[in-house]
Amino acid sequence: MRDSATTATAKAVLRRGKWELPALRVPGRRLNFPKLFVGLAAIVIAFIALCAIAPQWVAPYSPTEMMTDILLQSPSAAHPFGTDYFGRDVFSVVVYGARDSLFIGLLSVLVGGLIGGTIGALSGYIGGWFDTTVMRGIDVLMTIPGILLALAIAAALGPSMTNIVLAVAAASIPGYARVMRSQTMSINGRPFITAARSIGVSNFGIFWRHVLPNSLSPLLVMTTIGIGTSILAGSGLSFLGLGLLREIPDWGTLLSQGRGYLTIAWWICTFPGLAITMLVLSVNIVGDWLRDNLDPKKKEA
Template sequence: MTALSIGWPGKGLPWGRLWFDIRRSPLTLVGGGIMLLMLLLTLFSPWLAPQDPDLVDLTARLLPPSADHWFGTDEVGRDLFSRVLVGSRQSITAGLLVVLLAGTLGSLLGCLSGVLGGWLDALIMRGMDIMLSVPSLVLTMALAAALGPSLTNAMLAIVVVRIPFYVRLARGQTLALRHQAYMQAAMTFGASRWHLIGWHVLRNAMPPLVVQASLDIGTAILMAATLGFIGLGAQPPSAEWGAMVANGRNYMLDQWWYSAFPGLAILVTATSFNLFGDGLRDLLDPRSRGR
């Protein structure tokens, strides 16, 4: 039994069949298309921005959307369209890095806990249970406040809070795989624990972990924006979506565009990753393909 036999795209799932399944899910196509567009904007935003996002022009402060300023301007005359574009680099990159770090560390720790068992497994899982007993946002805010207000510290706080979710998922997959014949055979022939984790467990546990990661990107972006909104994330004059929404709330009644467009960027981006993650879960679930 290999990763290919439980749903990982490859010889067990031809790419033609994969594309056929994707086309049968309009929401997956929409989410994947928007996600790809946002990633491209993130990559090329410095060159696509029509104006300098940090250029202050007090004569153009709080202008409404127009041909010169598509999203209007902020309280010091900076072009909001350029700032939203450039801000995608901080917000989306933060989400991707958080999921990469939390997913990698949590998956390794969960697989190690499941393979070793015993007192170490109990110690790791009780620690994860303690962290999960505290609401995620509250714990994230506490850690970010303790580390100090900055985007880097906010990302570290989110990583710590998201690790237990991957630990529990990876451990559950490991326990399910530990009694498979190929695992028993590998242990009989003296395979090391790291060989079991890297060659057998992680490869076969990868599909649900990838699905969890794809769904978590939207969550990480929202959490980073939340920390930015309350002043624990990116600091001025950085163009970060959550901080922009926070600054614009003071002008919400008359200058609605200030908060509306950064908030819309957060909503569209998080929704696209969630839609794509839902579709990916259906594609990698063997039961959904057994039609």
């Protein structure tokens, strides 16, 4: 009986088209682990967004305040993340550094998704020699590792916010173009597109009203997940010295500055690293949740 019940449960899960972690039953309530993870991830993202928008509401000290009497103090109640080699409160510096890190991730995804999505959509819809020429260029770009391409562009353009965004966005364009091209070609071959052509709708009208709106779901999911990758890439460039040269450093610069003190003051680079990890992990969890809910094949299942 137990084996047959287990088999029936497994078949039911496969028919739904997705695997679910088992729910935890406790007295008086039922906890669903996936929803719990998504909720916690959303809280982390919201908190970091608050740090980026209004850091003065979260940080207990000014990020430029140097308390020379407590240099390299370990984490304590007054300074949860400790202090650095200038006597600055590390927690306050991390809070204020969230703005640049999050801004680089969001803007680079917006630029890369817009350019790459447009190129892929036009290539998939027009087809022919245009599609062949564009996709061969995309194939060439995809042979270059994304971080290496971003590193080359950032080194050539110099350290600035605009250049870092362009470098990270350029590295992500090939992926967005491939996904959007595939989705556009799939939509372009469906019966409602043929029906639209049969009643005389123009090519531009078909593309703008039917193909493009029905192709955006995968791009939306990919851009959501891509925010974490872009934040990692931007932090990596900052860590290598190609980031922003500001009085208040971003998270990648904090990691770079704290690596020399790792053996005597581990907290200087540990907490910025944990902030990057938590943000990227949370964004990926929310992105996976969006993928599961926006995938039309899973909805039909």
